[in-house]
Amino acid sequence: MDLRYTDAVPSDAEREAVDALLGPPPSGWEGGAERTDEDLRWAKGGASAARDRRDQLLPALHTVNDRVGWISEGALNYICRRLTVPPAEAYGVATFYAMFSVRPRPAKVLHVCTDLACAARGSAAVCTDLTDRLGPPGTPAEGAVWQESPCLGLCERAPAALLLQAGAEPSGAEPSGADGNTDAGSGSGSGSGETFRHSAVVAPATASALVAAARSPLDAPAEPSPAAAVPQAGDPALVLLRRVGTVDPASLDDYRAAGGYSALRRAFALGPAGVIREVLDAGLVGRGGAAFPTGRKWQATAQQADGPHYLVCNADESEPGTFKDRVLMEGDPYALIEAMTVAGYAIGARQGYIYLRGEYPRAHERLAHALTSARTRGLLGPDVLGQGYAFDIEIRRGAGAYICGEETAIFNSIEGQRGEPRSKPPFPVEKGLFGKPTAVNNVETLVNVLPILEHGAAAYAATGTETSTGTKLFCVSGQVARPGVYELPFGANLRDLLDLAGPPERLRAVLLGGAAGGFVRPDELDVPLTFEGTRAAGTTLGSGVVLVLDDTVELPRVLLRIAEFFRDESCGQCVPCRVGTVRQEEALHRIVDRTGAAAAEDIALMREVGQAMRDASICGLGQTAWNAVESAIDRLGVYK
Amino acid sequence: MTAVPLQPPRRLVSFTLDGEESRVPEGSTILDACRSAGTDIPTLCQGDTLTPKNACRVCVVEVEGARTLAPACSRRAEPGMTVRTDTERAKHSRKVVLELLASSTDLSTTPRAAEWIKEYEAKPDRFGEDAARVDEQPKIDNDLYVRDYDKCILCYKCVDACGEQWQNTFAIAVSGRGFDARISTEHDAALPDSACVFCGNCIEVCPTGALSFSTEFGMRAAGTWDEPAQTQTTTVCAYCGVGCNVTLHVQDNEIVKVTSPHDNPVTHGNLCIKGRFGFQHVQNRD
Ligand code: SF4
Ligand code: SF4
Ligand code: SF4
Ligand code: FES
Numbered sequence: 001m002d003l004r005y006t007d008a009v010p011s012d013a014e015r016e017a018v019d020a021l022l023g024p025p026p027s028g029w030e031g032g033a034e035r036t037d038e039d040l041r042w043a044k045g046g047a048s049a050a051r052d053r054r055d056q057l058l059p060a061l062h063t064v065n066d067r068v069g070w071i072s073e074g075a076l077n078y079i080c081r082r083l084t085v086p087p088a089e090a091y092g093v094a095t096f097y098a099m100f101s102v103r104p105r106p107a108k109v110l111h112v113c114t115d116l117a118c119a120a121r122g123s124a125a126v127c128t129d130l131t132d133r134l135g136p137p138g139t140p141a142e143g144a145v146w147q148e149s150p151c152l153g154l155c156e157r158a159p160a161a162l163l164l165q166a167g168a169e170p171s172g173a174e175p176s177g178a179d180g181n182t183d184a185g186s187g188s189g190s191g192s193g194e195t196f197r198h199s200a201v202v203a204p205a206t207a208s209a210l211v212a213a214a215r216s217p218l219d220a221p222a223e224p225s226p227a228a229a230v231p232q233a234g235d236p237a238l239v240l241l242r243r244v245g246t247v248d249p250a251s252l253d254d255y256r257a258a259g260g261y262s263a264l265r266r267a268f269a270l271g272p273a274g275v276i277r278e279v280l281d282a283g284l285v286g287r288g289g290a291a292f293p294t295g296r297k298w299q300a301t302a303q304q305a306d307g308p309h310y311l312v313c314n315a316d317e318s319e320p321g322t323f324k325d326r327v328l329m330e331g332d333p334y335a336l337i338e339a340m341t342v343a344g345y346a347i348g349a350r351q352g353y354i355y356l357r358g359e360y361p362r363a364h365e366r367l368a369h370a371l372t373s374a375r376t377r378g379l380l381g382p383d384v385l386g387q388g389y390a391f392d393i394e395i396r397r398g399a400g401a402y403i404c405g406e407e408t409a410i411f412n413s414i415e416g417q418r419g420e421p422r423s424k425p426p427f428p429v430e431k432g433l434f435g436k437p438t439a440v441n442n443v444e445t446l447v448n449v450l451p452i453l454e455h456g457a458a459a460y461a462a463t464g465t466e467t468s469t470g471t472k473l474f475c476v477s478g479q480v481a482r483p484g485v486y487e488l489p490f491g492a493n494l495r496d497l498l499d500l501a502g503p504p505e506r507l508r509a510v511l512l513g514g515a516a517g518g519f520v521r522p523d524e525l526d527v528p529l530t531f532e533g534t535r536a537a538g539t540t541l542g543s544g545v546v547l548v549l550d551d552t553v554e555l556p557r558v559l560l561r562i563a564e565f566f567r568d569e570s571c572g573q574c575v576p577c578r579v580g581t582v583r584q585e586e587a588l589h590r591i592v593d594r595t596g597a598a599a600a601e602d603i604a605l606m607r608e609v610g611q612a613m614r615d616a617s618i619c620g621l622g623q624t625a626w627n628a629v630e631s632a633i634d635r636l637g638v639y640k
Numbered sequence: 641m642t643a644v645p646l647q648p649p650r651r652l653v654s655f656t657l658d659g660e661e662s663r664v665p666e667g668s669t670i671l672d673a674c675r676s677a678g679t680d681i682p683t684l685c686q687g688d689t690l691t692p693k694n695a696c697r698v699c700v701v702e703v704e705g706a707r708t709l710a711p712a713c714s715r716r717a718e719p720g721m722t723v724r725t726d727t728e729r730a731k732h733s734r735k736v737v738l739e740l741l742a743s744s745t746d747l748s749t750t751p752r753a754a755e756w757i758k759e760y761e762a763k764p765d766r767f768g769e770d771a772a773r774v775d776e777q778p779k780i781d782n783d784l785y786v787r788d789y790d791k792c793i794l795c796y797k798c799v800d801a802c803g804e805q806w807q808n809t810f811a812i813a814v815s816g817r818g819f820d821a822r823i824s825t826e827h828d829a830a831l832p833d834s835a836c837v838f839c840g841n842c843i844e845v846c847p848t849g850a851l852s853f854s855t856e857f858g859m860r861a862a863g864t865w866d867e868p869a870q871t872q873t874t875t876v877c878a879y880c881g882v883g884c885n886v887t888l889h890v891q892d893n894e895i896v897k898v899t900s901p902h903d904n905p906v907t908h909g910n911l912c913i914k915g916r917f918g919f920q921h922v923q924n925r926d
Contacts, residue, residue, distance in 0.1 A: 003810065004835035006826065073827045086803075086810030087826035088835065095815040102827065401817070418814065423694055423714060572794065572814075572821035574695050576733070579740035582772050582819050590768075605766065612736035615709045615729055616697040623708060 003086050008073035013168070015078060017067035018060055022082050031081035053083050055434075057416030061094055062358075062397055066198065069109070069166030070101040085416065096418045096571075098150075098400030099164075099358050107166040108144035110214050111359070112137075112205065115320045116511070116547055117155035117477035119561060121204070126159050129207030134214065144214040150402065150565055151320035152203075152359050155477035155547075156229045156484045160203035161210055162359055165217050169196050194218065199361035223362065226331035229323065231482045231500070239451050239463075239471050240444065241487045244331030249366050252373045255334040261379065263453035267342045268387045270453075272302060275346040279449060281457035283469035288314060288405075288442035289516070289542045289620075291531045294449075297439055300429040301347040304437035311344045311352040312414075312433055314442040316398050316405040318357060319514040320565060321545035324473040324485045325443035329356075329363040332447075333370035337393060339446040341384060342453065344391045347439050352393040355410045358400050367395055402569035406619050407440040408432075409571070420571045421619035444473055444544075464490030468530035472541070478548035479504040488529065495525040497546060504550035509636055511549070513542025515562045516624035518631035539631065555638045556592045559629050563588050566625040577622025580613040584626065591639060599639040606630075655721040662717075670701055670712040670723055679725055682734060682756045684741075685795030686713040687845050689908045690805055693796045698737045698756075702727045709733055735760040743767045744819075745774050746791045749849030749860075772819065778857070781830040784838050784917045786857040789822055791850035798823060798842035798851060806910050811836040840916035844899060844909050853897040853917075866891060874901060877915040886915050895919040 010018070019025070028035030060079045064071050071094050080087045094100050112130065114123045127137070127148065134141045137148055144163075154160035200220035202209050213220035227233045227245025234246065247254040255261075267275045280295030301309055313336065317325040329336055340352045356364055371393055374380045382390045396414050398404045404413045408422035411433045432438025448470055452460045461469045468490035474497055477483045481502025488497060494510065507522040518539035520527060527537040534541050549558065563585040572578045587606045591599040610626030617623045632638045650665040657673055664673045669692070674681050685696035692714035700709035704722035709730055717723075724730070738757050742764035747753040757764070778788040796814065803810050811834050815824040825834035843851040852860075859865040874887045884907045887899045898916050902909035 006829065006833065076826065086813070086835065088811055088813040088824070089803075091824070091826040091828075092813035092815045096817050403817075418817075423711070567818060570818040572816070572818040574697050575737050575740055575793070576697055578794070578819055578821070579744050580736075582744075583740065583767055586767065586771060608732070609736055609740070611729075612733040612740075616700045616733040616737060617708075618694070618697075 003080070003084065005077045005081060005087055006073060008077050010072070010074040010078040011068070013067055014064050014072065014075040017063045018075070018078055018082060021060055021063045022056060025082060029081075030084075031078050054085060054416040055414055056083055057085055057090060057093060058396065058399065058413060061090075061097075061100055062399060065100050065399075066166055067168060069107040070103060070105050072102075072104075076102075083416075089417075093416065093418055096401060097358075097398075100399055106140045106143050106145045108163060108214055108217070109165075110144055110146035110161060110163045110210060111149035111152065112146055112161045112210070113150070113152045113154070113159060114148045114561070115151035115565065116515070116558065116561060117151070117321050117483075118159040119558070120478045120547070120549060120553055121158040123159035123205075126161075126205055126207055126210070130210060133207055133211050142215055146210070146214070150568065151318065151322075153317055153323040153326050153357065154201065154203045155321050155323050155475065157203035157224075158477060158483070159205050160201070161205040161213075162361075163200045163202065163210075163213050163217055163220065165196075165198055165200075167196065167198075169198075201362070226327050229327045229484045230331070231484045232486060238487050240328070240447050240473060241331075241485065243335065244327060247332070249331055249333055250369055252334060252370070252377060252379075255332075259454065260334055261338055261385075263450040264338050264341055264345075264379075264385065266453045267345055268385065268389070272346045272348060275342060275453070276302065278452055278457045279346070282452040282460040283457075283467070284445070284448050284452060284460075285468070285531065286441065287444040287448070287472070287544070289319075289513070289540070291541075294441060294445055297429060297441070298343065298347050301349075301437045301439040304430060306430075306437055307348075308351065308436055309347050309349040310433040310436055310438040311340060311347060311349040312407075312410055312438055312440045313340055313352065313354045313446060314405060314407065314410060314440055315354050315356045315360075315363070316410065317360075317443070317543070318398075318402040318405050318569075319516070319543045319545060320562075321477055321511070321514050321547045322475050322543045323477075324475050324544060326357075326360055326363050327485045328443055328447055328473075329360070330366050333363075333366045334374065335447050335450060336367070336443055337370055337374055337380070339449045340393055341380065341391055342449050343439065343441060343446055345384075345389055347437075349439070350390050350392070352391065353414060353433070354393060354395045355404070355414060356395055356397055358398040364395065364397065371395070401571075402565075403571045403619075403621055406621065409619070410440065411438070418571070420573045421621075423618055465528075465530050465532070467532050472529065472544060474529070474544045474546050476501040476546045476548065479550040479553075480548045490530045491528060493526050493528050493533075494520065494546070497529065498525065498548065501546075501548070504548060506551045508549045508551040508553060509555065509632075511545065511547040511558075511628065513540040514545035514547075515565055516540075516620070516627055517542040517545060518627055519636050521635055524635075538635075540627075555632060555636065556588070559632055559638065560585070560588050560592060562628050563625075566621065570621060570625075571619075574616075574618045574622060576609075576613045576615075577617045577619075577625065580609050580617075580622065581625055583609050584613075584629065588629070595639050603633060603639060653717050653719050655717050655719060655723065657723050658725055664717050668717050670710065670715050670717055671699060673717050673723075674701075674712060674725060681712050681725055682738075682752070682760075683713055684750070684753075684793055684847055685797065687795075687797050687847065689902050690797055690800050690845060693800065695795055696737065696741070696793060698734050698741075700730055700733050700737075701725045702730050731760060735762045738762040739764045739766070741793055743771050743773070745793055745848075746788075747793075747848065749791060749852075750793075750847065776822075779831075780854075780857075782832050782838070783854055784913075785840060785843055785851060785853055787823075787831075788850050788852070788857070791848045792823060793848055793850075794821060794823070795847060797845040797847065801841045801845045801910075802836075806908070807837070807839055807841050809835055809837050809839070812842065838913040838917060839911060840898075840913070841910045843916075844911075855896045859891075859896065865896075870896065877911070879914040879918065884911055884915050886911065888919070894923055 025032035028039040197217040404419040409419045413419040567581040587602040694711035694714040699712040776789040
């Protein structure tokens with residue numbers, strides 16, 4: 001069947017934005033101004049040829065949203081014509097992501113984080129002030145609109161806000177990030193003569209700084225360097241963080257002078273099977289939360305007869321309280337690129353994707369710049385390091401959906417579908433991105449591959465414990481003196497970590513592992529920060545979140561925020577999660593100020609719903625949405 | 641003329657189902673195995689002509705060694721697997737799923753829903769008066785069929801039938817996300833302004849009555865819909881040379897709706913607008 005489009009036409013700006021991404025329309029059939037004689041003789045290679053470009057849908061939606069601020073019916077139509085995508089499906093995709101709007105809205109949107117770490121550090125007061133000065137959230141004022149946002153991954157500088165401004169960059173403006181600028185100053189092209197900013201980060205945020213930034217994004221304060229998020233910066237014991245703050249993230253030469261690209265050379269010397277053996281021997285397990293052995297994943301992917309193979313780097317760090325991958329990508333972007341090249345080589349992939357959180361403008365710039373320079377110097381492309389291995393990497397921006405950090409939801413998102421998780425089996429190593437064998441690793445996992453190859457598996461495995469080898473990054477936020485990313489060898493305990501960060505005087509609880517993790521009590525600080533140690537203590541390391549709460553925090557509100565987060569971020573595909581998260585939030589609302597017998601009935605109800613969510617949801621989001629609340633009830637006795 | 645489609649013999653997989661050795665052809669789902677063993681597993685989003693989407697999760701069963709429960713409708717039986725359909729865990733999930741659905745949507749026209757709610761002792765009311773509901777008004781924007789998304793369980797079957805699995809029209813998709821997800825046309829346009837070709841194949845597969853013929857919707861509203869009094873006659877559509885099978889549902893000597901047999905190897909229950917909705921002329925008596 002032919003696809004049917006409505007009569008709505010794009011504005012010139014929308015058309016221009018789409019054409020800048022996809023090139024001019026090759027024919028009148030694809031939305032060109034007129035049909036030429038030639039078009040009338042033009043036959044395309046069937047629907048499948050057109051559907052090959054479905055994966056450009058998300059980038060195309062981004063490009064219109066970046067330019068105009070929202071996606072009109074005409075723009076959607078034009079995108080659909082260009083890509084041969086049914087408009088109803090494209091609408092379904094556009095409405096899936098929080099960063100897109102299909103209704104008109106101002107060019108400037110201010111996202112103010114009200115998530116866990118920011119709430120613990122005063123986001124509520126910022127929002128109250130902002131309501132006084134700009135009106136309630138969602139009402140446009142002064143060409144801007146502000147809204148509450150889930151975690152922005154800036155927790156070490158909480159409370160945080162992110163301003164996004166749509167528009168065309170004035171011609172002549174420095175293309176951001178490509179200027180080799182090293183002062184680590186701003187989110188977007190801080191070169192002199194800057195006249196436009198697509199994004200600005202304000203963290204820590206005050207209402208007056210936010211109002212100023214909303215009036216003129218150029219007035220937003222400069223962002224501190226990524227090293228400011230690493231309190232241990234300069235410590236010679238650091239492994240994964242060793243270059244953050246000591247090398248210029250925009251300089252490939254600096255990276256090489258600091259030992260960069262020796263791991264890739266070693267990889268070529270070992271051959272793909274040798275690399276996998278080394279990673280297996282090192283005992284590296286995934287740092288994204290599931291703790292699956294990385295070497296086994298690579299081996300399983302490498303062995304698949306079907307091809308091509310893909311490598312996907314999961315850089316969609318949306319777990320509330322997590323920001324380590326952001327700091328790595330901003331502070332040491334080449335390390336990720338080198339590690340991905342090694343991984344791609346090991347699994348036999350020629351194409352890698354970095355699926356990056358849409359809310360990370362600075363990481364995007366740094367990575368984009370690093371990719372370009374690596375390509376220019378033959379470290380990516382048809383013949384990497386002259387070794388006859390072809391590999392390249394593309395960045396795909398997410399658009400505000402926590403669920404897209406789920407490994408199979410990433411595939412759907414990249415492919416231009418709604419970011420709904422797929423059921424497993426089949427597993428990604430068999431049928432992943434575009435239905436082909438795919439290895440998905442998160443940023444921290446990949447970066448671990450460098451020290452493994454540089455010093456050998458044995459040296460790597462000498463750090464840590466028997467089953468948790470190497471070092472681990474922790475994102476410490478909340479009420480501590482020095483929030484930030486910490487790197488510790490596995491085996492250190494929670495107390496050691498808190499001592500580094502400066503614990504509050506009256507500690508109430510620590511949330512370990514993020515919204516999907518669990519709370520621990522002040523008398524449990526001896527819990528070893530290893531996969532096996534936390535498991536034995538009935539909690540989890542998860543993605544490395546350590547959110548510290550003192551006794552000024554009202555725990556029932558924290559739990560409510562967690563429930564609200566899951567309700568908001570559920571993809572809606574399966575019933576236990578879609579409705580269960582709503583019922584959980586409702587019950588928490590009912591008991592927010594109650595205890596004991598008055599809360600018992602609702603707690604019992606939540607337990608029953610929570611059990612079904614854990615057992616019957618399709619993916620990890622629904623399966624873990626009850627964990628933190630349950631641990632707060634059982635371990636902290638919140639409603640006692 | 642008899643055409644018996646010969647298929648290559650399939651290998652049998654043997655696994656344990658509720659303590660009994662079970663042998664099913666390779667590729668069978670656990671649900672297939674249950675059905676041939678006579679075990680009744682409730683299903684809502686599963687459809688006989690579509691690839692299972694396993695979204696409702698009411699068919700979950702316990703697979704030994706697995707951390708979570710498995711959807712029987714789509715998990716394939718594997719050699720050596722041990723499956724139990726009647727554990728407390730499985731029954732608990734089914735009960736809660738029924739409660740969650742019935743408390744948020746209107747299941748009054750979903751076949752067997754009431755029966756399962758009773759069987760599993762589900763109590764949809766226990767989430768209280770204020771429990772959020774889908775709360776949609778019926779969308780009546782054309783003369784042929786009504787979309788009453790208050791009854792929609794988001795099983796994706798209409799989307800799959802309209803899209804690449806059958807019709808390839810792609811008029812409807814899921815929009816929004818989480819509890820706000822809805823089946824919708826592009827920019828929520830009315831059906832006549834959308835790509836819809838009114839084949840009605842979405843109505844054919846909808847398991848809840850969220851999509852229904854205008855005739856049925858009107859008669860239900862008027863209280864005159866009387867299914868037990870209806871007769872069904874399968875005959876051949878006379879509009880064109882394809883010759884699809886149509887089943888006429890007749891009440892009081894009036895055709896009230898038209899379906900099509902799902903086991904027909906050519907159409908699998910799909911029709912076009914003429915066969916599905918063009919029945920007025922038959923009963924035009926002047
Ligand atoms: S568990 Fe939640 S997020 Fe995961 S598939 Fe189901 S509805 Fe979507
Ligand atoms: S309208 Fe019917 S077929 Fe479509 S998703 Fe809803 S319940 Fe399923
Ligand atoms: S249903 Fe449509 S395609 Fe089938 S025989 Fe009737 S008119 Fe022809
Ligand atoms: S930025 Fe607010 S919780 Fe992380």
